[in-house]
Amino acid sequence: MHSFHYRNGTLHCEEVNLETLADQHGTPLYVYSSATVRDHYRRLSGSLHSLDHLVCYAVKANSNLAILNLLVREGAGFDIVSAGELFRVLQAGGKAEQCTFAGVGKTKAEIAYALEAGVHSFNVESESELAAISEVARAHGKVAPFAIRVNPDVAAGGHKYISTGKSENKFGIGIERVADVYAKAAKLGGVRPVGVQMHIGSQITEAGPFAMAVERMLPLAEKLKTGHDIEFLSIGGGIGIAYQSSLASGENEWWHRRDTPAPTLTLEGYAAAVAPLLRGLGLRILLEPGRLIVGNAGVLLTRVLYRKVTPAKRFVIVDAGMNDLIRPALYSGYHEIVPVREPARDARRETADVVGPVCESGDFFAQGRELPLTNAGDVVALMSAGAYGFAMASNYNSRPMPAEILVDGQRAAVVRERQSLADLIRGESIPAW
């Protein structure tokens, strides 16, 4: 579900007119729907009601304080991958005890910070990391709760850069070696096993790989439950979302095209595939969804600057660039592009590349896409930009980062100001010599 729809000819987010927001706050502009975030969180948590579970939102997908605070109020936990993300969760009103700390390259300073804050657990990705955690914990007179991230050797994920659960990926410890590592940990001191974890990839649009990975984990989890007293199994994140035809319903179906196959996984389908496998296990189940919670909850509004027609191609040049939304350049990510003014039924169409102003050929949002004809000054929405959108934005080409708006019903609040030119050089200096 999401809360973006045409009303009286203009695209709205919940009750708020997106053209008005673009006029008031300028473009490029990220806009998020609170209702969609809440709906996805509640539906996922609700679909697993038969299990003792905790949804730990993967902060890296969208780490704006207002989004985190919204999830704090829903009772979510958080999956963090850096000290910075833990700081954000705490600033948003979240509790460290609800945070699982993931990532292959935690520094000792990050480990110490997380330990002092009292995180729920460290998800350990290598034996040397476990040794480092043990060392830091002993120096601080603490015992660090940990879970080992298991690499179950299952192929999944929408793109080679977001597949993490194969044995050749840098993530996790091979399933055949895990029991050994738990045994060694018992001798280290300063660490206490509390769980076991896996995460196989991102934008996975079928239930099969999730079920297969859970099935591989079950015998291991059973063994660790008796041998090491573990309390939880985290089954990671990675649930894919629909990037296509997000507005296609009834009236405006006609101009939506399915450029890529639509995913088949629903949230209910995911729960139906994994919950029965986990029900008898007797462990608490943790989940780490990022994209599923926020992906469809955000759009990036951008204004058409110019049109350019060459003998080979037509280009629509917009004011957002790959620095604002890098998914198409990085992962061939697909974003539906829709005009904020609803096109007439008989509107002219064109096949064009939608490109940004950044000096890179990879700076495009769509190539050879059939779209309703747009003119300079028109605002278009890049749909489903709530996950890995702003979170991956940069200042490349010295472009100030866009503002972010959170909508709730009729209300809209600026939850991050647009950067100014002065922001671009903050912290820089010219040496006196």
Ligand SMILES: *Cc1c(COP(=O)(O)O)cnc(C)c1O
């Ligand atoms: C990125 C990541 C997630 C979230 O992935 P989504 O595809 O956004 O659900 C969860 N767990 C770990 C360990 C991750 O690295």
